[in-house]
Amino acid sequence: MSDYVPIAEDGAVLLDGEHDNYGGFIIEPSSLPPHPSVFRGSLRSSISQWKSELKKGIWLKLPIENAELVPIAVKEGFVYHHAEQEYLMLTLWIHESVCTLPANASHQVGIGALVLNIENELLVVQENTGRTKGSGTWKMPTGVVLQGEDIKDAAIREVKEETGVDTEFIEVFGVRYVLLLYICYF
Known part of the structure; x- marks a missing residue:
């Protein structure tokens, strides 16, 4: 973000941010006006500007303390992308083409660690909780890979947590996809 404050032709302050590598724009959260009525004008003028620049997707990261701005953004066409504890992410596709913004991650990655010692003995455990x-x-x-954690680090961590054994990651030897279905009978 720069110290330069762009002004639209209608006098509204344009939202600042950065152009991404895909023809889009990422709004800088610190550039958001604190008052909803000022935000509405800045957002409308900014959208008009981005359309004239032939931008495609717009990313709006709203800190939780600015949650009152969500209805304004939604009225201007933004949709929910995802939410975290500290912010809500909304997106707007303004290009004439089909939207290519990636969907939010919706999967959970688990690991199973095959651990052998120098005598070729397999390390196994019994569950303290669960089925x-x-x-x-x-x-x-x-175990489950934590958000932002590398798979190899998760394997090492899970083995240590469950057994107290320090291990060295060598390789991924298999990948499996599991679809869990929950069926309820009434």
Whole structure:
């Protein structure tokens, strides 16, 4: 973000941000006017400007403390993309073409760690919680990859958490996709 404050022809302050590599624009949250009526004018003028620049997708990251601006953005055509604890992300597709903005991530990645020692013994665990608790079932250490965590780091962490054993990641030896269906009977 620069110190330059762009002004539209109608006198409204244009929202600042950066042009992305895909012909879009990412609005800088700190450039958002604090008052909803000022935001409405700035947003409308900015959209007009972006259309004249042939922009495609617009990303609006609203900090939670600016949540009162959501209805204004939605009335101007923005839609929800995703939400985190600190912000809401909205998008607007203004190009004539089909929208190519990526969907929000909606999957969870789990790992199962195959751990062998120098005697070629397999490390297995029994669950302390969950479906197999108390069943006598032995299994590989497993767990969920945390947001922003690398798969190899998740495998090492899960083995340490479940067994106390320090391991070295060597390779991914398989990938499996599982679709979980929940069926309710009434």
